[in-house]
Amino acid sequence: MYEIIEKKNLGEGMNVYKINVPDVAAKARPGQFVVLRVHEKGERIPITIAGNDEINGSITILVQTVGKTTHLLSELSAGNKLADVVGPLGIPSEIDNFGTVICMGGGFGIAALHPIAKALKEHGNHIISIIGARRKDLLLMESEMKEASSELLVATDDGSYGAKGFVTDVLKKLVVDNKRIINRVIAIGPVPMMKAVSDFTKSYNIKTIVSLNPIMIDGSGMCGACRVLVGGKTKFACVDGPDFDAHEVDFENLVNRQRFYKEEEKAAYECHMKQHHSNM
Amino acid sequence: MENINKNLQSDATVKEGKLSTKERLQIKRHEMPMQDPQERIKNFNEVPFGYSPEEAIEEAKRCIQCKSEVPECVKGCPVNIDILGFINLIEKGDFLAAAKKIKETNSLPAICGRVCPQEDQCEKLCVIGRRKDTPSVAIGNLERFVADYKAKYGNLHFEVNSFINPGKNKKVAIVGGGPAGLATAGDLRKMGYGVTIYEALHEIGGVLMYGIPEFRLPKDILLRELQILKDMGVEVITNAVVGKTVTVDELLNKKGYSAVFIGTGAGTPKFLNIPGEELNGVYSANEFLTRVNLMRAYNKNEYDTPIKSCGNTFVVFGAGNTAMDAVRTALRLGYHDARIFYRRSRKEMTARLEEIHHAEQEGVKFDFLVNPVRFIGDENQNVKQVECLKMELGEPDESGRRRPVPIKGSEFTTDIEGAVIAIGTNANPIVPQSTPGMELNKWGYIIANEETGKTTKKGVFAGGDIVTGAATVILAMGAGKKAAASIDEYLKIGIW
Numbered sequence: 131m132y133e134i135i136e137k138k139n140l141g142e143g144m145n146v147y148k149i150n151v152p153d154v155a156a157k158a159r160p161g162q163f164v165v166l167r168v169h170e171k172g173e174r175i176p177i178t179i180a181g182n183d184e185i186n187g188s189i190t191i192l193v194q195t196v197g198k199t200t201h202l203l204s205e206l207s208a209g210n211k212l213a214d215v216v217g218p219l220g221i222p223s224e225i226d227n228f229g230t231v232i233c234m235g236g237g238f239g240i241a242a243l244h245p246i247a248k249a250l251k252e253h254g255n256h257i258i259s260i261i262g263a264r265r266k267d268l269l270l271m272e273s274e275m276k277e278a279s280s281e282l283l284v285a286t287d288d289g290s291y292g293a294k295g296f297v298t299d300v301l302k303k304l305v306v307d308n309k310r311i312i313n314r315v316i317a318i319g320p321v322p323m324m325k326a327v328s329d330f331t332k333s334y335n336i337k338t339i340v341s342l343n344p345i346m347i348d349g350s351g352m353c354g355a356c357r358v359l360v361g362g363k364t365k366f367a368c369v370d371g372p373d374f375d376a377h378e379v380d381f382e383n384l385v386n387r388q389r390f391y392k393e394e395e396k397a398a399y400e401c402h403m404k405q406h407h408s409n410m
Numbered sequence: 411m412e413n414i415n416k417n418l419q420s421d422a423t424v425k426e427g428k429l430s431t432k433e434r435l436q437i438k439r440h441e442m443p444m445q446d447p448q449e450r451i452k453n454f455n456e457v458p459f460g461y462s463p464e465e466a467i468e469e470a471k472r473c474i475q476c477k478s479e480v481p482e483c484v485k486g487c488p489v490n491i492d493i494l495g496f497i498n499l500i501e502k503g504d505f506l507a508a509a510k511k512i513k514e515t516n517s518l519p520a521i522c523g524r525v526c527p528q529e530d531q532c533e534k535l536c537v538i539g540r541r542k543d544t545p546s547v548a549i550g551n552l553e554r555f556v557a558d559y560k561a562k563y564g565n566l567h568f569e570v571n572s573f574i575n576p577g578k579n580k581k582v583a584i585v586g587g588g589p590a591g592l593a594t595a596g597d598l599r600k601m602g603y604g605v606t607i608y609e610a611l612h613e614i615g616g617v618l619m620y621g622i623p624e625f626r627l628p629k630d631i632l633l634r635e636l637q638i639l640k641d642m643g644v645e646v647i648t649n650a651v652v653g654k655t656v657t658v659d660e661l662l663n664k665k666g667y668s669a670v671f672i673g674t675g676a677g678t679p680k681f682l683n684i685p686g687e688e689l690n691g692v693y694s695a696n697e698f699l700t701r702v703n704l705m706r707a708y709n710k711n712e713y714d715t716p717i718k719s720c721g722n723t724f725v726v727f728g729a730g731n732t733a734m735d736a737v738r739t740a741l742r743l744g745y746h747d748a749r750i751f752y753r754r755s756r757k758e759m760t761a762r763l764e765e766i767h768h769a770e771q772e773g774v775k776f777d778f779l780v781n782p783v784r785f786i787g788d789e790n791q792n793v794k795q796v797e798c799l800k801m802e803l804g805e806p807d808e809s810g811r812r813r814p815v816p817i818k819g820s821e822f823t824t825d826i827e828g829a830v831i832a833i834g835t836n837a838n839p840i841v842p843q844s845t846p847g848m849e850l851n852k853w854g855y856i857i858a859n860e861e862t863g864k865t866t867k868k869g870v871f872a873g874g875d876i877v878t879g880a881a882t883v884i885l886a887m888g889a890g891k892k893a894a895a896s897i898d899e900y901l902k903i904g905i906w
Binding site for chain 1: 610611612620648649650651654655656677678679681683687688689690691693694696697700701705706712713714715716717718790791792838839840
């Protein structure tokens with residue numbers, strides 16, 4: 131169990147893994163996540179399920195190296211095992227025929243977005259996907275997203291591919307200039323991106339769903355570390371989410387809570403990298 | 411009182427061994443030696459050291475071996491340990507036999523000896539303790555002693571397996587590896603059933619693992635007791651969130667279990683619902699304790715889970731055992747001034763006296779009749795102050811305790827670097843929501859028969875906090891034992 135059966139480096143500390151975890155693969159629905167530990171003394175981290183293969187019993191996850199735990203994970207390869215994988219956690223995304231849905235993914239959010247877009251398309255929605263990255267070579271899953279969408283639009287910060295600018299710029303153009311009628315927006319990505327999308331769609335009264343990624347420990351409603359403010363009320367992202375109505379989410383609070391352990395995480399990463407290099 | 415006198419008289423005429431009852435009553439209660447408070451707040455090691463064999467024998471001699479059919483102390487024990495029997499064996503110096511005697515009815519003696527509120531159970535009813543000048547026999551300390559002695563000198567594996575009955579051709583799934591599930595698992599396994607525990611976290615133990623700190627229940631001791639259950643043949647599947655990874659219906663219909671016991675606990679933390687509660691540095695007791703215990707943040711040289719571990723003032727809201735655990739943990743992490751803020755008075759505190767006493771010895775300060783109204787953050791949204799109102803006690807409320815009433819205009823603020831909310835828990839929704847046909851009460855707890863653990867769904871039993879709301883380890887274990895007996899009956903006769 132929990133064996134890495136495939137690993138591919140996507141450049142810049144980004145890796146995609148297929149992990150053998152049949153129980154999770156059999157149950158996973160778009161929008162759900164797993165909590166994993168890399169080793170026996172490691173921390174528990176939540177990672178969105180980017181895909182599942184029921185027949186092979188595997189799930190796909192994309193992980194970017196940002197600290198000690200993700201670096202330890204990046205050092206593993208096919209054949210290695212993780213200490214723990216638990217899931218599928220969270221409430222699956224609402225999948226229905228809404229009409230025209232814009233699926234917006236920024237950076238790593240595209241991995242989480244893909245299964246949702248795919249399921250929505252299968253339910254007869256017209257899917258306009260807008261995905262973005264800092265530059266062309268960092269853009270993830272373009273061909274997969276193309277397949278999951280009716281229309282695919284791309285934006286890069288530096289203009290090296292698609293429109294120059296943010297995904298929100300593309301969204302604004304669609305809604306304001308092209309006057310497209312949009313029934314729902316799904317936005318998954320860095321918090322500033324989700325907030326920008328939410329601020330815009332709120333003024334146009336377009337229902338918008340975001341997937342939140344606060345710090346978690348158990349992922350099953352026990353600890354309350356992942357609490358977020360939604361509509362002024364405390365919600366647990368792990369059992370009440372991770373999807374929430376964007377217009378009700380307190381994004382500033384989310385950002386603050388995400389950075390609580392920044393100093394400790396930085397120190398742990400630096401210490402780990404020092405040891406890592408001295409061992410090489 | 412009449413009963414007590416009768417017991418004393420009858421015992422005086424039938425002398426056990428060489429000691430008369432009068433002589434027994436003259437022996438002073440032996441308290442366990444302990445780590446010095448100033449030393450122990452610098453480490454996470456267990457506070458009491460436990461009895462020596464000599465001390466245990468001396469303490470055992472204090473028991474007058476009441477002659478009633480069911481001794482008073484046993485009436486107070488949710489798992490019906492033969493208390494007289496094991497104390498008598500200690501007095502004779504046969505500690506291994508004493509351990510075996512406890513194990514007949516209790517799968518986790520080293521744990522119960524440490525965390526049970528004996529003063530409200532066996533020791534509360536102890537006949538000599540109910541006399542004016544003689545404290546009760548230290549039953550909990552003795553239980554702890556024999557369990558530890560056995561771990562050191564006995565053959566755990568052999569003795570445990572001698573209890574297991576010949577195999578029965580049926581298996582039972584236990585949902586949740588906490589006290590209720592462990593007790594059910596132990597008893598069913600002894601009866602010969604196949605037993606699988608489905609555990610959501612990466613280690614079993616439930617609150618014993620994530621909640622109760624190292625200094626009250628060392629992980630080594632917990633792991634040792636859990637290993638005995640595994641050695642008995644109890645299968646454990648970790649990382650399985652029932653309701654997500656697998657459902658109760660699948661356990662019954664697809665995975666071949668003849669019955670399911672749900673003991674998932676009451677693990678969703680309550681918050682105060684006041685402004686600023688979302689600030690960094692305000693934790694639920696569950697998060698704070700889980701980081702330190704399950705994730706071993708107290709051992710940060712070896713483990714990766716971060717915790718803030720220094721600062722001046724750390725406040726814990728609440729006055730139960732969990733609040734005491736949190737505040738004493740904060741001291742050990744390095745906060746200089748760890749305090750309890752409680753909206754009622756000392757009299758209404760629900761923590762064990764021993765825990766309150768230990769906290770006071772360690773320098774924890776208690777502020778009574780104060781209620782938080784908001785947390786105030788700094789420019790980085792880290793908590794820096796809490797504003798509270800002073801309270802006074804009014805008329806009794808539905809719990810029978812005098813209701814705290816705010817005093818108008820009494821607001822005051824306290825500078826803090828961290829806070830824990832330890833005001834209780836609600837039912838975790840995952841299993842109830844994913845199990846159709848199983849009725850819940852209005853608070854979301856599972857409706858189950860108190861005596862049998864039967865829920866409204868055929869083949870499904872439940873017990874512990876998910877039925878009663880937050881209670882104690884030993885009550886959950888008692889519910890688990892009752893459920894095990896009732897599961898056995900159901901599987902034998904097949905009638906719901």
